[in-house]
Amino acid sequence: MSGTLRLEVNGQPVDVPDGASAAAAVAVLGVPFRRSCGGQPRAPLCGMGVCFECRVRIDGVAQLRACMTPARAGMRVSTDD
Amino acid sequence: MTEPVRRYDVLVVGAGPAGLAAARAAASHGARVGLVDAQPRAGGQVWRHDVRRGMPAMARRAFAALAAPGVDWLPGTQAVLAQPGWLLADGPRGALQLHYRALVLATGARELLLPFPGWTLPGVTGAGGAQALAKQGWPLRGKRVLVAGSGPLLLAAAATLRAHGAQLLGIHEQAPLHALRDFALRLPRWPGKALQALALRTRLAGVAYRAGSVVVAAHGDDVLREVEIDGPRGRARLACDQLAVGYGLVPDTGLAELLGCRLEAAGRHRRVAADALLRTSVDGVFAAGEALGIGGRDCARIEGAMAGHVAAGAEAPARALSARRRHARAFAGLLHETFALDPRIHALARPGTLVCRCEDVPLGALADLPDARDAKLASRCGMGACQGRICGTALAELGVCRPEASSDGGRRPPLFPVRLAALAESFTHDPQEKRP
Numbered sequence: 084m085s086g087t088l089r090l091e092v093n094g095q096p097v098d099v100p101d102g103a104s105a106a107a108a109v110a111v112l113g114v115p116f117r118r119s120c121g122g123q124p125r126a127p128l129c130g131m132g133v134c135f136e137c138r139v140r141i142d143g144v145a146q147l148r149a150c151m152t153p154a155r156a157g158m159r160v161s162t163d164d
Numbered sequence: 165m166t167e168p169v170r171r172y173d174v175l176v177v178g179a180g181p182a183g184l185a186a187a188r189a190a191a192s193h194g195a196r197v198g199l200v201d202a203q204p205r206a207g208g209q210v211w212r213h214d215v216r217r218g219m220p221a222m223a224r225r226a227f228a229a230l231a232a233p234g235v236d237w238l239p240g241t242q243a244v245l246a247q248p249g250w251l252l253a254d255g256p257r258g259a260l261q262l263h264y265r266a267l268v269l270a271t272g273a274r275e276l277l278l279p280f281p282g283w284t285l286p287g288v289t290g291a292g293g294a295q296a297l298a299k300q301g302w303p304l305r306g307k308r309v310l311v312a313g314s315g316p317l318l319l320a321a322a323a324t325l326r327a328h329g330a331q332l333l334g335i336h337e338q339a340p341l342h343a344l345r346d347f348a349l350r351l352p353r354w355p356g357k358a359l360q361a362l363a364l365r366t367r368l369a370g371v372a373y374r375a376g377s378v379v380v381a382a383h384g385d386d387v388l389r390e391v392e393i394d395g396p397r398g399r400a401r402l403a404c405d406q407l408a409v410g411y412g413l414v415p416d417t418g419l420a421e422l423l424g425c426r427l428e429a430a431g432r433h434r435r436v437a438a439d440a441l442l443r444t445s446v447d448g449v450f451a452a453g454e455a456l457g458i459g460g461r462d463c464a465r466i467e468g469a470m471a472g473h474v475a476a477g478a479e480a481p482a483r484a485l486s487a488r489r490r491h492a493r494a495f496a497g498l499l500h501e502t503f504a505l506d507p508r509i510h511a512l513a514r515p516g517t518l519v520c521r522c523e524d525v526p527l528g529a530l531a532d533l534p535d536a537r538d539a540k541l542a543s544r545c546g547m548g549a550c551q552g553r554i555c556g557t558a559l560a561e562l563g564v565c566r567p568e569a570s571s572d573g574g575r576r577p578p579l580f581p582v583r584l585a586a587l588a589e590s591f592t593h594d595p596q597e598k599r600p
């Protein structure tokens with residue numbers, strides 16, 4: 084198996100396998116990805132870029148789909164929680 | 165900086181089995197081919213990169229198209245707007261104008277995800293969705309996962325989840341046992357499919373497969389804790405960490421709609437209409453794979469090759485594939501019969517169950533609204549980030565607010581929320597003169 088890479092989710096270091104998505108990194112931490120407009124916690128539904136339930140802030144850019152974004156070493160992800 | 169305008173003889177949208185085959189076939193006639201996919205890697209759904217497992221040999225052969233002479237491969241690039249003769253795409257290097265003589269739509273399918281009480285809880289995903297997330301490195305080791313819904317995708321998803329360390333609590337298929345028996349009896353007509361099914365059974369040895377069994381609710385406070393099942397043996401509640409539930413696939417017709425291609429009914433949903441040489445109703449625009457109706461991987465490969473040949477002006481090699489295409493499509497017909505949805509599933513959502521997850525709109529708020537436009541105006545249903553892809557498809561399946569009843573098909577361009585900068589760039593650049 085290939086190696087891992089380290090990134091940051093909500094300020095905490097997280098390791099994921101090479102080739103993983105930013106969504107996997109948030110899941111390792113086990114926090115919701117976002118709150119709905121009614122305040123409910125939400126997490127990925129479709130895994131393929133359609134539902135937008137996985138939106139997070141990545142390196143300062145808001146509203147990116149974590150399931151469509153490959154994780155990179157040193158990337159900073161923050162959830163909208 | 166990358167050139168903002170690229171010109172191709174044949175532009176292929178989607179790099180799944182259909183799009184890869186189309187690019188390779190078109191390039192084999194010397195055409196200059198552009199191949200774009202919104203995903204960061206090629207492969208589409210079935211050949212999605214897996215952080216743990218290598219690619220099957222068939223996929224590796226198909227990936228040769230990416231490096232074929234004359235093929236310009238643009239990953240992470242989403243087609244968002246259609247203009248006469250070109251598409252606006254948004255990608256890692258900003259906006260691009262992709263000009264074409266012929267266009268192949270190989271946009272695939274998405275999963276049919278239907279509302280039921282508790283489906284918005286973190287821990288509830290699609291079945292194909294769970295598979296896609298697992299391949300992207302989603303942590304599953306030791307997690308108790310229940311797979312449910314309908315169709316052969318449940319088996320493929322379960323096998324991936326198990327390979328990633330999940331503890332499978334079972335596969336709950338809504339189709340009744342007699343339908344599955346009939347299916348098994350007719351399967352030998354498609355030996356390749358029968359072998360695939362056998363291989364999956366081996367990978368899933370020891371996992372319970374229950375027919376006529378439906379997930380009626382997910383329970384939990386802030387995350388999923390329990391799944392409630394209604395099966396031939398009555399109701400049961402099972403403690404569970406993740407529920408992977410999907411009811412099959414629906415063609416992705418978004419780009420075809422923007423282009424004005426005629427669609428036709430596919431059950432309660434729609435697919436792109438095309439003739440025997442895969443020409444859509446719009447001149448120079450072809451379609452292949454799941455966009456033409458759910459047919460599976462083999463069908464997508466054959467149709468991709470056909471569309472690629474015809475788009476490059478070579479009809480004979482496409483005609484030679486017609487018989488194989490018909491055989492593959494016949495299998496799709498059998499799947500539709502076998503996995504037709506039980507009316508119980510259409511009645512799972514209650515008035516208080518959220519249908520639109522973007523704007524938190526419950527089913528009850530949509531009760532008397534005739535179409536998707538009225539629903540938007542009255543409740544904001546379908547106006548969120550997913551642009552109605554989840555709720556619109558679900559409502560069409562439930563027979564509430566039919567999208568085709570509205571004048572704009574319930575959708576307006578651009579296809580995806582697009583960065584304003586990308587739009588602005590595209591209208592300040594002169595589309596003339598630049599070549600890749």
Ligand SMILES: Cc1cc2nc3c(=O)[nH]c(=O)nc-3n(C[C@H](O)[C@H](O)[C@H](O)COP(=O)(O)OP(=O)(O)OC[C@H]3O[C@@H](n4cnc5c(N)ncnc54)[C@H](O)[C@@H]3O)c2cc1C
Nearest residue numbers: 178180181182202208209210243271272292320453454461
């Ligand atoms: C989540 C999921 C999991 C699946 N898993 C399996 C499986 O394990 N085994 C199996 O046999 N079948 C699976 N399928 C069924 C699958 O659809 C077919 O087997 C096969 O992948 C279809 O090939 P295709 O080329 O028609 O479409 P796809 O493989 O779906 O490829 C379509 C591609 O088009 C791209 N695209 C769409 N619109 C745009 C746009 N506007 N701009 C840029 N790119 C765009 C998409 O990103 C996608 O990569 C799965 C389907 C889904 C939805």
Ligand code: FES
Nearest residue numbers: 127130134135150
């Ligand atoms: S999980 Fe649906 S868009 Fe990312």
